[in-house]
Amino acid sequence: MKKKLLIILPAFIICFVLIVSQAKEPISKSIQRAYSDANFDIDVDQILQKFKKTLVSNQVLTKEELNSTTAIYDKLSAIEESVNPLDLGIQGVIDKNPFEEFISNIDILSLNEASQVNIALFTYYQLFSSNFSKFELILTEKRLLEFKGDNVPINSLEAVLFEEIERLAYRNVTTKNTRIVIKAEPGTPNEFVTFILKQLAQMGLSGFTFGR
Known part of the structure; x- marks a missing residue:
């Protein structure tokens, strides 16, 4: 019995550590991994950083509104159909499938505010990119x-x-x-x-x- 516990305990600890480390992983890294698994190469951190700067410089959002998911959804949904992706620094269509699959497997409301903001921004980055097509x-x-x-x-x-x-x-x-x-x-x-x-x-x- 003791031998079984000695075998099971380390395995349990490893699993626990992996779960905790994944929970602490930035949401941008999780999204990027979803795209990597689908053989779609993008740098989500870089995308979000540039997108935020462009939205502010183009006066689509203020710096304060970048921290509000409500403001992001309200302001960006209003321009979704008419926006030219190039005006926001978007260079090509981002496949929606890896992101949609990723979103379907998480509880967004359980995430911290910063993660929810980044999900909202990437959602519209992907939607705006589809205007090319x-x-x-x-x-x-x-x-x-x-x-x-x-x-x-x-x-x-x-x-x-x-x-x-x-x-x-x-x-x-x-x-x-x-x-x-x-x-x-x-x-x-x-x-x-x-x-x-x-x-x-x-x-x-x-x-x-x-x-x-």
């Missing part, structure tokens, strides 16, 4: 299709979109993370909208939203 299509009442201010023949839509995705590959834009935003003029026939949606689905571009 957001393409807007305008459908008109005359059954015309507009992309980046130009009329696009329907039979050329696939070529135009894939050419744009390929052009932005250096910013980590792919067919898998592309998000198509479709805006239709009020008088646009429903069957035309349905047709375009089917065309996009056939291209494998299923991540689209629609509104009038």
